[in-house]
Every structure is written in structure tokens, then in C-alpha cells.
Amino acid sequence: MIPYRPEPLTDFSAPHHQEAFAVALARVQEQVGQTYPLIIGGQTVDTGRYLESYNPSAKTELIGRVAKAGKPEIERALRCAQEAFAIWSEVPVVERASLLFKTAAILRRRKHEFSAWMLLEAGKSRAEADADTAEAIDFLEYYGRQMLALAQRADALLTPFAGEDNHMEYIPLGVGAIIPPWNFPLAIVTGMTVSAVVAGNTVLLKPASQTPVIAYKMVEALLEAGMPAGVVNFVPGDPEEIGDLLVEHADIRFISFTGSKDVGLRMNELAAKRIPGQRWIKRFVAEMGGKDAIVVDAGFDIDLAARTIVQSAFGFSGQKCSACSRVIAHASLYDPLVERVAALTRELKVGDVREMAHFTGPVIDQKAFAKVTSYIEIGKQEGRLVAGGGASADTGYFIEPTVFANVAPSSRLMQEEIFGPVVAFTKSTSFEEAIAIANQTEFGLTGSVLTHDRSHIAYARRKFHVGNLYFNRKCTGAIVGVHPFGGFNMSGTDSKAGGPDYLLLFTQPKASSELL
Template structure:
């Protein structure tokens, strides 16, 4: 996981640099006889970058680099749990020749300095990745014009998801099981893209559930320093407490199939957990858990699958396992998520290949690693010269 995190950080740096080469001369506009018109992009100003713990290098480096390559200066406030990786990134950027004052490292508790940074009249934009609760708070606070502020702040927000892997009755069932398991338990489930809901056609529900349980039982849990470990601990005590509480809720709402045990004596370890027979409106199917827990829900037909897939407040990622072309075409129109995958898991977007960002309460659909992401950090200026 750390190797992939590092590789993605490199991809962001490479991709955004090449994108800025394309954007630096602006975009073509029409000119008339006796008149020359230009359309160029200029930086916004000072931005606040608030990055999460779960991709402590990739998202932090990507969001900071996008702002910087577009010509802005930034205050980088990494997650409380992962400040050291951000500090090393700042050192590397300085070593690479970034001028002083462009990338400013501001570690600290969000509750202590977050509001100050967001509210400050000199802040021009905020780029945030994290929880829905904090993202909504930032969006609201940034909307207020402070004394001395002469612009409307721009907010780029990626706020999480409740993502669904949908399995049709004619799907490859081994692929379906592995797609569910690896989408649910990668990064110990601490991904906004994690597949925390499996909606399976009733004709194949029992088989897919059985295969997913068997595969989950093969996953190794332990020290992340051991290359043979599949799953390490969750990030901290607060997450541990929240996830174990949801497992208890899950035991009430459905049937515990595997996992369900937790131990915080030597680290915050929670077994990969599958809860079956969960109602589509249950808390386990609606609320973001951000841990290694997946709920299985049975669906009678494809119409019902699409209805359940869209029944949350979020719209980040989703996957459909199907070999029916009409169902795939319908899902392209009806499955309302920013990143939709067919016949694979719902995590693992690659920079430049699958621009990443979602709808509804998943944020502002700001597609990181995509062709229009840098424009969010720029403002357009038109100049018209009469000859």
C-alpha cells in the first residue's frame, strides 16, 4: 500500500506538470479584423491545503502540487496523524529548488487552526480531503466574506463515500467475490472509495457471499512492515472505537459471517468483517464507516440493484459485475457516481486514467488526476487589444 501511495504521488507530480505546460498559454478564442483577443489563466493566490491521513503522501502531495504548479502559494496542513510524511515532502520540494515561501508547512489540530486558516481574509481558496462533517463546515465557513476580504473563496472538497459493488446474476462470481473483498479491505477499509456495500442478485447471493467469506478468511493481519501482511491496523483509537461500534450495530442489523473481533492492545487491529442480510436502509448500508466492514444486501432484480446503489447521500465510486450489455449501458446512465467501474473493484483510480471525484455529499466532483483539475486553481483573464 505504501508503494502504491508513493507511485501515485509521483504520478500526480508528473501529470500536473504536463497539464500546466498545456494550460500556460491559455485557450484559443476568436479575434476580428482590427482586434486581437487572448484568453489566459492566472493563479488564484494563497491556498490552504488540508490533506487526509489515509494516503499520507499521494493526496497530500497531489493537492499541494496542483496548487503550486498553477502558480499559487500554499499553506499545507496535513492530517494530525500523518504530519511527518508531509514534513519530509516539504524538505524534498525545497531540495528540488522550490523557492522559500511557496510551500508553507503548518501542522496542527484542525480544531485549533483549521477555522483560522479557512476564515482568514487573505485565504483565496481551500483544497480539502476528509470527512463529510469537516468538509461541510469548511464549505459553510469559506462562503462568509470576512472583513478585508475582496474575493469569494473557492472550495475544492473531496468528502467521502458509501460505495457499492453490484453483482448481477450472470457475473463471474469469483471475480465478484474478489472485487468485493479487495475493495472493502484494502487500506483496512480506510478509503473514501472503499466498497463497503455489496448488492447481489438473489439468484447468486449465497454463492457470492460464501466465496467472499472464504477469501476474507485468507487475508493476513499484522505488522505492515512484514511484506506478507495484507491488512494492518486502523489509524487511531477514535477510529478503532467508531468501527467497533459499527460492527456491534451490524450484528443487530444483519448476520455476522466472518471477522467482528478487534484488539487494541498492540495497535488498533480490527478483523476484516462481513455482515450479511442487511436491509438497504440500515445504518450499515447508509453511513460511512471508514474501516474493514462490508455489508451484503440481497436484490431481486436489476431495477432494484440500481435503486439501492443510488440510495445514499454519497456518489463517489461504484462497480457493476455483469455480462449483460444492456445492464452495463443502463448503469452508465443510472448509477450516479463520479467513478463507475465495470467487472472490477471500485477502488484504485489511476492518475490520468480514471480522474477521481464524486457527486452529492462526496464533494465538489473535483476530478483529481484529470484534465480539468488544475483549472480549479486558476482564474481566467480575457485581454482584447484594438489594433
């Protein structure tokens, strides 16, 4: 088996890559406005009710209309998934893994095309979309290999015992609900779906309402690769109409969710309650957000720290659960660091991401625009605005990258997840105090420490309570297989997506023993 290697990113400074992407973008632009059906049991279903997906950079541009599932379609999809599970769960692991490898090849051949859809439907820049597509390919390659390894290693973990023939195997759970977010509309959708599928499960995939077209394109790729009917059932719809049904249904064995803390906590509560006819304890896998901090120690290079902060805070308009939203800087470099971050932030260009000159694009929709701009107003009361603060929703949902200084650690700006291009600075007088402030939040997803002091690195390893801790680099950009991703506290179940233990969440070990 060829070892897994992360997919390389595209260098868009090269003219031939620019030209290739322009061709793909033009091809995708010609396809906007189409209507897409549900896919249930391998059959297309048009319900006559639709989610309409618009370009957040040009809010009147319809990207696509996607059929909405209601309760009848969910019930039908569950029956199809159950029927498919009886067959798919017994398909040899090597064949299930092969499906993932074939899908990865399809995405690799059409990489710019998938990325172009993200420019239009999610408002991602070329670089951000390219990284998203690369991560989707990585999930396919990595989970396929991990499942092959898992199938081989089970018996090797057992202790030999004379007079008995003992075995252990990892078997699938059943039918699951996959409920992904909009901010990584290809990578996370792909990773959440295929991790369950390669383990032998069948699923109902309810994509985010903001980015259903990209999710449909991913399911198309799985079908092109040879996925049997009913293994993945594509059932977008209004969360208010089908969300609780998917989580509560007695026939759902597990729920895999990525999204907000409040929604995740509600799902966890619903999943924990037994429904009449339910024969199992449902498994709940969740990644629910963060309030991520970068700690800048005394003596660290100010320009390098500033560039790290700007990259971490404002890529994809800060719409990442790993984005830097808090900076805790030592008093000895606090003022010049704030000034340098403000200067770099003012240089960033915001606008329609179809223009290469724009560093970042819009927030995803009107609801996000209203939320982020309300926090900017809160920030004006809680701190000192040093850069950005402007916003316009005339043509798209554009918000300037915004920097606040002198914000108290207990303030709303330092405690609540904003999920937008806003970063707040606070001052520390010692490294120990900085780590204490960093931990002063209900979340625990990612964090970064910028320091040259080895004793401080050792201290942070012990005391900085986050699932993904980085030193002397940005706090975003986890790579599949390299940085298993998931957080503590209200950041979720620390499921470590893209890690060697992740597939265990979608399997159950079965031991058998025969007396010789």
C-alpha cells in the same frame, strides 16, 4: 515534452525488490523519534509544542514529533506566502512545471524510503504504500504537463475577430490553504499541494495530525528540488486551534480539502461567509467521502466477484473513500457469493505491516478503532455476521476484515460511512432494483458493476449516480490521468483530481483585447 505515463508498481514477489525495500525500511526505522519543525518562509520554526505521531501497528512506538503552529505562526506564514506569491505567480510556467518534474525524480529515486515511512506512520502494507508513492509521482508528472498544456491552449480557445488582438491566460488565485487527509499521506498531500503551486499559487499546508512526518518529508523533497522560500509553508497543528482560522482568514483565497463530510460541510459554510477586509469569493474544493457499492448481476462468475469485493473492501483496512462498503447481489447468486467472500476474508492475515505475510494492518488510531468496532456491534443487530468481527487494541489498532449479510438497504450499516474493514451485503431481485439501492445514499463517489449484460452496462451508465463508475473491476485504484477522481452529492465538489480540468480550480482566466 515526454508524454505522461503512470509510474509502474513494484513487484514484491521478486527477491531483489524485497531486499531493496528491507534496506529502505531499516534506514527509515533508524530515523524514528526525531523532532521536526514548521517551515515558514523557508525558515524552520520550533514552537516548543508538538504533535506526536505513533505507529498504529505498534502504538507505543513514536514515529516523530512535529512542531505545532498556532495563530501567530499562521499569521506569519500568510505574510510569507503573500510575499512569495508576488514573485512565484510571475515565474514562467515552464519553470514551475520543472519544479514538479525534479521532485518526481527525487521521489522515484527514493521510492522505497517514502513507502517505508507509510508502513510506520500510516500502517500501510508494502503494496498499498508503494501504490501511494507511485501516485504521488504521477501527480507531479501529470500536473506539470497539464500546466504546460493549459498555458499553451488558452489563446487557441478564442474565436478570431477582425480588427482586434485578443488573448486569454490562466492566472493564479493567490494564497490557499491545503488541508489533506491521513489515508493517502503522500499521494493526496502531494497532489493537493503541487496542483495549486504549479498554477502559480502559494500555500499553507496543514497536514493531518496522524501523518505529519510523511508530509514533512514531501516538503523536504520540494525544497531539495529548488522550491523558493514561502511557496509552501508547512504548518501542522490541532484542527481545533487553527482549522477555522485557515478557512475564515480574509487573506485566504481558496481552500483545498479532503476529509470527512461533516468537516467539509463546516468548511464550506465558513468559507462562504465574507470576512471584513476580504476582497474575493473564496473557492472551496472538496472531496468528502463515500459509501461505495459493488453491484453483482445474475450470471457473473462468483469467484471473480468475490475476489473483486475482497480487494475493494479490505485493502488498507477499508480506509479509502473509494472502498467497497456495500454489496448488492442478485438473488440467484447471493448465497454462494456471500459464502465465497466470507471464505476469502477468513484467509486474510492482519497484523504489523512490517511482516510481509500480513495482507493488511491496523486502522489509523484509537478514535478510528472505537468507531469501526461500534459499527461492528451495530451490524450484529442489523444483519448476520459471516466473517471477522474480532478486534484488539492491545499492541496496535487491529480489526479483522468483517462481512455482514442480509442487511437492509436503509440500515445504518448500508447508509453511514464507516471507513474501516466492514462490508455489508443486501439482495436484489432485478438489476434495476440493484441500481436503485446503490443510489439510495447521500454519497456518490465510486461504484462498480459486475455484469456480462451489455444492456445492463448501458443502464448503469445512465442511472448509477457516482463520479467514478467501474465495470467488471474493483471500485478502488483510480490512476492519475486515467480515472479523474471525484464524486457527487455529499462526496464533495466533484473536482476530478488527476483529470484535465483540475488545475482550472486553482486559476482564473483573464481575457485582454487590443484594438488594431
